[in-house]
Amino acid sequence: MPLIPRVSCVLCLSLGLAACGQQEQVASDATDTSPAAITAPAAPESSSPQAIPFAIFPSQVRELAAPEVLARGETIYEGLCRACHGADMRGGDQGGPNLLRSQIVLNDQHGELIGEIIQNGRSTPGMPEMPPLQVSVQDSVAVAEYIHSVWARQSGQGGPPPGETVELNIVVGDAAAGEIFFNAQCSSCHSVAGDLADIAARIGNPENLQNSWVAGRRWGAPDPNADTSRREVRATVTLSNGQSVSGRLNRRDDFIVSLTTDAGQYRSFTLHENTDPRVTGVVIADPLQAHRDLLSVLTNEIMHDVTAYLMTLE
Amino acid sequence: MKNLLLLSVLVGIPAIGSAQGVEPADLYFPLAEEWPTYSGDYTGQRYSRLTQVTKDNVQHLTLAWTVRMNTNVRTQGNIVTVQGGEGDGNYLPPGANLKGSFLMVNGILYVTSPDHVWAMDARDGTELWHYFWHSRGGIHIGNRGPAIWNDALFFETPDNYLVSLDIHTGEENWHVQIAPLEQQYFSTMAPIVVDDHLLVGTGNDLDSPGFLQSFDPATGELQWKFFTVPQNPGDPGLDTWPNLDAARNGGGQVWVPGVFDPETRYYIFGTGNPTPGYTGVARPGDNLFTCTLMAVNVDTGEMAWYHQTSPHDTHDWDSAQTPILIDGEIDGQPRKLVSTAARNGYFFTVDRITGESVATKKYGTKSNWDLGVREDGSPIPNPQKEAIIPGALVSPIEGGVANWQPPAFNPDFGLFYTHENNGFNIVYLTDPDPRGSMGLGGKRVAIVGTDGNAFNALDYRTGEAVWRHEWPGGAPVGAGVLTTATGLVFTGDGSGNLVAFDGENGDLLWHSRIGNISNGPQTYLIDGRQYLLAAVRDTLFAFVMY
Incomplete structure (x- = not known):
């Protein structure tokens, strides 16, 4: 019987999100870093071939045992295994190892490896000793199937299954210190009574707010009323005949600069060539340059202070 | 066989027996007419002795051919796809993704992409055969290229098989499993042939140990397996982990080809990051031998020396980058050296005999993640720059200052060429569990900008930039580097151009806007003409000097 991938779209996107430990440079300048090129597979009902997901491992396409088997396995796990291996199977107070990254668990199909250890125990040099447990073969298989069902929910890139949501407070800075920094470094472009009025309420979450103010572009839901012209990158090209042409920068590399004038005309200019007239100068005005310059200057502490200050703007 | 006869008629290549592959002894020669191994030769320098293309005529390079790779599995026609694999046929062939080094031998180009291999006429790009591997899965991020030993071609698959093909027909000789897919290994490395050894690495994100293996290229039989992290009580490096369990799950994958020093018989390579990647709380210590430049004796599989380039990494900054062998001079003394530009933004030169x-x-x-350098030459990580709950502002981003894309070295100038990507991200700890997270989990990352991406020519003796070219386009660059005996340097610029520099001073001499280069440019000579080959995602471009 063909494997039917059971991978949800969410899982695939998260797997694709940062590719893997072999993560490479991507020219990503977007708040959403999920690569457009990676398509999540639909769960097919037929066995016709489908596009291979970017990442797919056996544990993600495993057929899970029947609900009653999993329930039985969970009950036994809670009673006999949890103390050593932890409620989340990532290792417990009594020194049992993380089961979710265990080679035995990963290699096991339907309890043939896990069950053997439950039945006979395990002694490995340098590791805590596991005693044999008084469990029937059937029940040890149920435990194995339950472990597999938990692992099947793994996050991308080897991450553990999502646990309970923990509220983490990222607003730890000194708002007063942040205000001093803001007034010195930011207030020439931004105003807490103007463009940043109610910014904390508008962006909503402090992490998005911190990302947004450091990067100079909005995280989270886009603001339909945003004035995008404020971030427009402008270019002025001066020519050997004395003319100069200004407009919105389209593209620049070592060889070409192109812009769109305020009249809507597309212009491009060759650099490094004996053209007539010749480009004698290119001046780029990027409103976000001040944000880029900050990147090398900001300490974690100042960053947290400014975030704490901006969080007061509700 | 039917394929081959057809091909012989169509393109006039000699039938089996007359065209020879690569004898292992051929790999000891410096890079010149052919490109028979990942880096062109064993030094990793990517310094070609070809001299037709010069600073004076590089602007006359002409496009000889371009081919978008055909990934269709064909069952009739001129080319019938040879099919193999352990998968059950439920996956369509993935599109081509050319992120490796391709081999050019006897006028034939051998090109790989995850699950695909092609042979092509290097003169005009005509496809000669196509092999497709039916996959069981694995991460399909890239394939760094094939290897050739006599008449056999080898490549790794994302689902961890080492496959041997007949270079004349693409018919399979054998395949062996090199790591279990169940443990979430996936394989991308270009195998490296050294005599009767075939060196093979793998990748993994799930807290599994890294290893380098050597196989018999004739049979696929395992010769030795070297783990990069301690596996047993008493193993070297165990004192840099809190316990054996942490070490055994410590990562250190070997996923980029290394270099070979024939004098010492050392294979020198870099290892990947420790795991769990971003939550170092449960693995205090240096975590040897992750993020380490090391030498392993190719005949025994035993480590000779190591130099850790990123102790206790907590940012997924593998130090797997291909190093470069340099016969240089330090303080007036001739020295046998090896240099590497690591993903963490540090450049290292060490003695390749001793590791000093x-x-x-x-x-x-x-x-901005370090607190300087230790006396032994390893950088000191700043704990403030690890993932923390309120966010740490860190440069570089996960992809690093450099990545797998190969650097180059020009011995005439003593310059080591590498890209420099200066992204910034805020790294939030989302799983503060004292046991650490798993894999690359437990964090959230926001890329907040990039500040001045550049290309560097570094003095190998000091790591100081002799010249540095900042890209005005501002995008990070994911291209490798090639240099030549005529003083040229070829690479991509992140703005869609294949560019040529004057390697001595950084002057830009030529460009062609064919798209962002997805591998390292390569060069070869056929029928008295020098070609320049570069890949852009699924398409090859071959330029020639007439």
Whole structure:
């Protein structure tokens, strides 16, 4: 019987999100870093071939045992295994190892490896000793199937299954210190009574707010009323005949600069060539340059202070 | 066989027996007419002795051919796809993704992409055969290229098989499993042939141990397996982990080809990051031998020396980058050296006989994660720059200042060429569990900008930039580097151009806007003409000097 991938779209996107430990440079300048090129597979009902997901491992396409088997396995796990291996199977107070990254668990199909250890125990040099447990073969298989069902929910890139949501407070800075920094470094472009009025309420979450103010572009839901012209990158090209042409920068590399004038005309200019007239100068005005310059200057502490200050703007 | 006869008629290549592959002894020669191994030769320098293309005529390079790779599995026609694999046929062939080094031998080009291999006429790009591997899965991020030993071609698959093909027909000789897919290994490395050894690495994100293996290229039989992290009580490096369980799950994958020093018989390579990647709380210590430049005797599989380039990494900054062998001079003394530009933004030169540090220098000019350099030449990580709940502002980003894309070295100038990507991200700890997270989990990352991406020519003796070219387009660059005996340097610029520099001073001499280069440019000579080959995602471009 063909494997039917059971991978949800969410899982695939998260797997694709940062590719893997072999993560490479991507020219990503977007708040959403999920690569457009990676398509999540639909769960097919037929066995016709489908596009291979970017990442797919056996544990993600495993057929899970029947609900009653999993329930039985969970009950036994809670009673006999949890103390050593932890409620989340990532290792417990009594020194049992993380089961979710265990080679035995990963290699096991339907309890043939896990069950053997439950039945006979395990002694490995340098590791805590596991005693044999008084469990029937059937029940040890149920435990194995339950472990597999938990692992099947793994996050991308080897991450553990999502646990309970923990509220983490990222607003730890000194708002007063942040205000001093803001007034010195930011207030020439931004105003807490103007463009940043109610910014904390508008962006909503402090992490998005911190990302947004450091990067100079909005995280989270886009603001339909945003004035995008404020971030427009402008270019002025001066020519050997004395003319100069200004407009919105389209593209620049070592060889070409192109812009769109305020009249809507597309212009491009060759650099490094004996053209007539010749480009004698290119001046780029990027409103976000001040944000880029900050990147090398900001300490974690100042960053947290400014975030704490901006969080007061509700 | 039917294929081959057809091909012989169509393109006039000689039938089996007359065209020879690569004898292992051929790999000891410096890079010139052919490109028979990942880096062109064993030094990793990517310094071609070809001299037809010069600073004076590089602007006359002409496009000889371009081919978008055909990934269709064909069952009739001129080319019938040879099919193999352990998968059950439920996956369609993935599109081509050319992120490796391709081999050119006897006028034939051998090209790989995950699950695909092609042979092509290097003169005009005509496809000669196509092999497709039916996959069981694995991460399909890239394939770094094939290897050739006599008449056999080898490549790795994302689902961890080492496959041997007949270079004339694409018919399979054998395949062996090199790592279990169940443990979430996936394989991308270009195998490296050294005599009767075939060196093979793998990748993994799930807290599994890294290893380098050597196989018999004739049979696929395992010769030795070297783990990069301690596996048993008493193993070297165990004292840099809190316990054996942490070490055994410590990562250190071997996923980029290394270099080979025939004099010492050392295979020298870099290892990947420790795991769990971003939550170092449960693995205090240096975590040897992750993020380490090391030498392993190719005949025994035993480690000769190591130099750790990123102790206790907590940012997924593998130090797997291909190093470069340099016969240089330090303080007036001739020295056998090896240099590497690591993903963490540090450049290292060490003695390749002993591993002793010669130079450590930060080349990532915005890298902000360290507290300086130890006496032994290893950088000191700043704990403030690990993932923390309120966010740490860190440069570089996960992709690093450099990545797998190969650097180059020009011995005429003593310059080591590498890209320098200066992205910034805020790294939030989302799983503060004292046991650490798993894999690359437990964090959330926001890329908040990039500040001055550049290309560097570093003095191998010091790591100081002799010249540095900042890209005005501002995008990070994911291209490798090639240099030549005529003083040229070829690479991509992140703005869609294949560019040529004057390697001595950084003057730009030529460009062609064919798209962002997805591998390292390569060069070869056929029928008296020098070609320049570069890949853009799924398409090859071959330029020629007439």
